[in-house]
Amino acid sequence: MTTLDMCACKRGFFTLRDCGNPATTSCQLCTRRVCDQHLAPRVDTRVCVECSAKQEEGQTPGAQPGQQAAAGAAGAAAAQQHTPAQQQAAARAALGQPDVEDEDAVLSREYPYRYRRRYYSDWGYYPWWWGTYDPYYNDYGYRYFDDDDDDDGGGFGDS
Amino acid sequence: MDWRQRAGREPHIAGIRRSFRDLEAEQQQLLQTKQIDAERTAGDWVRLLAPLAAYDAEADKLRSRLGGWMLGIGIGGFILAIIAVAINPIAGAAIAVAVIVAELVLLPNYRFTKKLDVNRTPLEFVTGVAPILREDCSDDGSLHLRLDMRGAIMNEKETGKSQPYSRGRYYRIIDTYYMDPWCAGGAAFVDGTQVQWIATDYVRSQRKTKRNPRGKVKTKTKNKKKTNLDVIVTFTDKLYDTAEGTSGPDRQLKKAKVKDGGPDSKTVVRTRRTIKSPSAQTALDPRHLVDMIAASYERVKPTRRKKLAG
Numbered sequence: 001m002t003t004l005d006m007c008a009c010k011r012g013f014f015t016l017r018d019c020g021n022p023a024t025t026s027c028q029l030c031t032r033r034v035c036d037q038h039l040a041p042r043v044d045t046r047v048c049v050e051c052s053a054k055q056e057e058g059q060t061p062g063a064q065p066g067q068q069a070a071a072g073a074a075g076a077a078a079a080q081q082h083t084p085a086q087q088q089a090a091a092r093a094a095l096g097q098p099d100v101e102d103e104d105a106v107l108s109r110e111y112p113y114r115y116r117r118r119y120y121s122d123w124g125y126y127p128w129w130w131g132t133y134d135p136y137y138n139d140y141g142y143r144y145f146d147d148d149d150d151d152d153g154g155g156f157g158d159s
Numbered sequence: 160m161d162w163r164q165r166a167g168r169e170p171h172i173a174g175i176r177r178s179f180r181d182l183e184a185e186q187q188q189l190l191q192t193k194q195i196d197a198e199r200t201a202g203d204w205v206r207l208l209a210p211l212a213a214y215d216a217e218a219d220k221l222r223s224r225l226g227g228w229m230l231g232i233g234i235g236g237f238i239l240a241i242i243a244v245a246i247n248p249i250a251g252a253a254i255a256v257a258v259i260v261a262e263l264v265l266l267p268n269y270r271f272t273k274k275l276d277v278n279r280t281p282l283e284f285v286t287g288v289a290p291i292l293r294e295d296c297s298d299d300g301s302l303h304l305r306l307d308m309r310g311a312i313m314n315e316k317e318t319g320k321s322q323p324y325s326r327g328r329y330y331r332i333i334d335t336y337y338m339d340p341w342c343a344g345g346a347a348f349v350d351g352t353q354v355q356w357i358a359t360d361y362v363r364s365q366r367k368t369k370r371n372p373r374g375k376v377k378t379k380t381k382n383k384k385k386t387n388l389d390v391i392v393t394f395t396d397k398l399y400d401t402a403e404g405t406s407g408p409d410r411q412l413k414k415a416k417v418k419d420g421g422p423d424s425k426t427v428v429r430t431r432r433t434i435k436s437p438s439a440q441t442a443l444d445p446r447h448l449v450d451m452i453a454a455s456y457e458r459v460k461p462t463r464r465k466k467l468a469g
Contacts, residue, residue, distance in 0.1 A: 011469075013294045013449070014456045015350050020468035112294045119446070124408045125453045130350060130467040143406070145461040 008032035008134060009050055013116050015128040016142060027051055030136060040110050050136075053113040057121070172268050175221050178214050179275065186211055189308075190275045198303040201293035205286050212282040219279075222272040225265050232261050277308035280442045281342045284358070287445035295348040297469060303345045311339035311362040311439065312382070329367040337362040349467055351395030354452055361385045362439055382439040387431060388447050392455035394426040399459040401426045407457035410450050417458050428455035 007019035009032075023033035027048035040052035047055075119125060120140060129137075129144040179187065189195055189211065199207070236258030244251030289302060296302070321334040339360040346354050361384070368378040401419035414431035430451045434443065 011294055012349070013291050014348070014352075014452055015295065015467070017349060017467035017469075112290050115291060116294070119449065119453075123446075123450065123453070125457075126406070128350075128456060128461060130465060132466060145464045 005033055007035035007038055008136070009034055009038035009048055010131050010134075010137065012127065012130075013112060013119075015130050016137070016140075017130040018132055029055075032134075032136065037109060049110050049113040050117075052110055053117040056114055057117055172221065172225070172265075175218055175268065175272060178217060182210060182214060186214075190214070190277060193277050193308040194306065196305040198301045200299065200301050201289035201296065204289045204302055204304065208282045209286050211277070212279055212286060215277050215279050215282070218272040218275065222269060222276070225269045225272070229262060229265050229269065232258055232265075236261070278310040278341065279308075280360075281306040281308050283442040284342055284445055284448075285344075288448050291445070291449060292346050292354075295350075295352075296346055297349050300347060300349070305343040307339065307341045311337045311341075311360050311384070312364060313337070313339075328369045330370065331368040333366050335364045335366070337364065349469065350398055352399075353393040354390065355393075356388065356390045356448060356451075358443060358448075359387045359389075360439075361387065384436045384439045384441070386434045386436065386443055388434065388443070388451060390430050390448065390451040390455065392428045392430075392452060394428070394455075394459050396423055396425050396462075398461055398463065398465065399426055400462045402458055402460040405454075405457050407454065410454040410457075412451065412454055415454065415458070422462075426459055428458050430454055 005023045007021045007023045009019050010016040011019050019035060019038060021035035021037060024036050025039065025046050026033050027039075028046050029051040030048065032048065034048045038049050040047045040049050042052070120127070126141045126143045129142040179190070182190070186207065189207075236254060240251050240254040240258065242251075243254050285304060285306065292302060293300075316337045316339050317335060318338045319336045321332075323331050323333050326332055337360075339362065340357055341360060343357040344355070348354065363383045365381045365383070366378065367381070368376060370376055400422060401417055405415075411432065412430050413433050414429070416429045418427040418429070420426075432447055432451055434447060436443075
């Protein structure tokens with residue numbers, strides 16, 4: 001039996017599914033095999049977009065890894081801004097959204113993954129799972145089809 | 160110079176026309192017609208609209224600066240010319256001519272940016288939401304969008320006008336109401352789900368007049384905006400069925416209606432959210448649409464086990 005070397009990242013926002021592309025490299029953080037589309041644009045390391053989003057969680061976008069600031073601080077900064085446009089820009093930054101005028105940042109493969117991670121944790125959304133099981137996503141809190149017939153009778157019931 | 164390099168810089172009078180010329184023909188046409196109804200991939204929408212948002216931000220900055228300059232030169236020049244006329248009439252005339260020339264140089268640029276001014280709300284909304292929806296569409300999946308960037312304050316969009324009334328110091332107040340459906344769209348997801356939405360602004364423009372203690376009549380106009388976002392999500396009966404309850408947190412929806420025609424028919428979830436904005440210029444956060452689609456997915460459950468990819 002041959003195992004196809006497929007990308008381990010999951011696509012989707014409201015539902016998660018397998019990427020379906022052949023893997024071309026490995027992520028240096030999670031060691032999963034990923035395709036070119038799911039590689040974060042880094043200069044000297046190969047990191048998948050999901051690990052990159054995980055790393056940036058809680059950071060102010062644009063801040064260096066050593067200068068992490070809590071997203072709450074960005075929210076507080078938003079309140080100190082004067083114009084609605086400045087407040088919106090600060091709020092966008094706090095949620096990990098790039099400046100909408102920056103086409104490259106918006107089109108970057110990283111943006112939806114960063115947004116996805118923040119949205120799931122900040123707004124309590126559990127996506128439907130349509131992919132292959134991967135323990136990497138255990139902290140996502142996803143939902144899946146639960147077939148009653150699968151009940152094998154085991155578990156921690158009273159005996 | 161690339162538009163992205165210019166976007167962050169201070170706008171320049173000569174540069175704004177160059178920025179306009181640097182845009183593609185379709186983008187230039189869109190700035191003139193201010194409306195589009197088309198179907199393209201999410202990436203193509205971002206590539207089309209992001210440069211327009213950058214151009215419009217640059218043009219708005221420049222127009223506001225030009226307006227200030229024209230007002231300053233006009234008032235300053237008038238005072239200076241009057242003083243100069245009293246001292247030396249020829250110098251006064253020279254100053255007046257200089258002021259007129261300066262105004263004539265600035266006016267065409269002001270009018271140029273004013274004519275091509277668009278409502279940036281649809282641009283910002285779509286560029287924020289398209290990359291997220293792209294994740295649930297297939298690679299060649301397209302978004303159908305109908306955008307209106309003309310703004311709400313137009314005779315064509317007026318829906319009613321109140322009779323003049325008085326309140327407090329204002330002896331004459333007239334409310335004019337406008338309805339502006341500025342973004343309607345649709346997308347088909349890989350799991351067979353169809354999403355349709357429409358964002359409509361309801362603007363109340365209040366024109367009020369008062370007389371100050373010195374007897375001077377002063378009039379001001381205030382605009383207030385409320386946005387209704389209506390979303391219809393149609394789930395395929397092959398994968399989803401209506402859930403008994405809602406599985407997510409309270410998403411502050413004004414309306415949430417689930418239509419279930421039985422196990423072999425599609426489940427349709429209709430939701431509405433009303434967003435009040437402090438000013439008419441405030442853009443709509445893309446999170447509202449994301450929230451409402453998420454709320455729809457929280458009202459269904461899968462009916463089978465299946466693996467999706469791509």
